Amino acid sequence: MVKSITEKCSAKINIAIDVLGKYPNGYHEVRMIMTQVGIFDVITISLKDEKGIEIAGSDINMPVDESNLAWKAANEFFKAIKFDGGCDIYIEKHIPMGAGMAGGSSDAAGVINGLNKLFDSPLSLEERMKMGKKLGADVPFCVMGGCALAEGIGERLTVLPELPEVCYLIAKPRQSISTKWVYEHLDYNNKPVNLDIDKIISGIKSGDLKKIQPFMGNILENSAVQICPQVNVYKAEMLNLGADIAMMSGSGSAVFGMFDDRELAVKAYKEFKLRHSDADGVWVLA
Numbered sequence: 001m002v003k004s005i006t007e008k009c010s011a012k013i014n015i016a017i018d019v020l021g022k023y024p025n026g027y028h029e030v031r032m033i034m035t036q037v038g039i040f041d042v043i044t045i046s047l048k049d050e051k052g053i054e055i056a057g058s059d060i061n062m063p064v065d066e067s068n069l070a071w072k073a074a075n076e077f078f079k080a081i082k083f084d085g086g087c088d089i090y091i092e093k094h095i096p097m098g099a100g101m102a103g104g105s106s107d108a109a110g111v112i113n114g115l116n117k118l119f120d121s122p123l124s125l126e127e128r129m130k131m132g133k134k135l136g137a138d139v140p141f142c143v144m145g146g147c148a149l150a151e152g153i154g155e156r157l158t159v160l161p162e163l164p165e166v167c168y169l170i171a172k173p174r175q176s177i178s179t180k181w182v183y184e185h186l187d188y189n190n191k192p193v194n195l196d197i198d199k200i201i202s203g204i205k206s207g208d209l210k211k212i213q214p215f216m217g218n219i220l221e222n223s224a225v226q227i228c229p230q231v232n233v234y235k236a237e238m239l240n241l242g243a244d245i246a247m248m249s250g251s252g253s254a255v256f257g258m259f260d261d262r263e264l265a266v267k268a269y270k271e272f273k274l275r276h277s278d279a280d281g282v283w284v285l286a
Helices: 069-081 103-118 125-135 139-144 179-184 197-206 221-227 230-240 262-275
Strands: 004-022 028-048 052-057 086-092 147-152 156-160 167-173 245-248 255-259 281-285
Touching (some): 028 103, 028 167, 069 103, 139 147, 147 197, 156 197, 179 221, 221 245, 230 262
Antiparallel strands (some): 028 147, 167 255
8 A cells, every 4th residue: 555645735716606695503605616726735645553643834824733624634534444543744835824715625625535545545526525524615625626616505516617727816915814704794785796606607618708707706805805905905906917807715815816818917926026025915826
């Protein structure tokens, strides 16, 4: 049996989010479209005979105890296959934390998928997604990958075709945003006027960006900007630099600009770097 494996764990962005209401258990009913983008954490999993799961990583701000979703994912996997040993997990972070880009969920999915390969695929995709659901609403999507419509609390997935090829300028302000706060202060009636998820799905199926971008939007922005006004500043700046559309991903605080012209995206990225210092946040091109 192979003792070690390295996995790329893709970030995700939401090109549309609507919140339909709140369940009695406190969770919110959502309808959103998620797609993976070309920013990756890289995890290396090394099996060991002795019990215990050890986490280490490149980012000193990343938790390395049992609160890390990667730790929880390994623990769930070992319980499922009744493995008596343990593993060491090293996470090379590239996905900004607290950005609404599923960095932690993606790492957890990478652990589940990576361990499944190490143990010669004992779990089906459906079983791995079910395992992921125990860890968080975004984990099943990250296990599956690609592009999907997510409903319910985000765990009910319908596979969609990949988006047409585009470039993304992604900027994460230094300030992170509490997902709990965003949902608690959300105005359900203050939806982006253009938001139409069914039309986006139709556009994705036709492979036509011009039938996708006009209907993109994120209802969570209406509360997020109350505590992080930089979201609106970055959106305006990206549009000024030539983005076809700019919006917040997830519950923030990352903002992305979508460019169908790579040369223009690279130029915008360079200009963005000139305008901002490292103290302002993190920005990447995907």
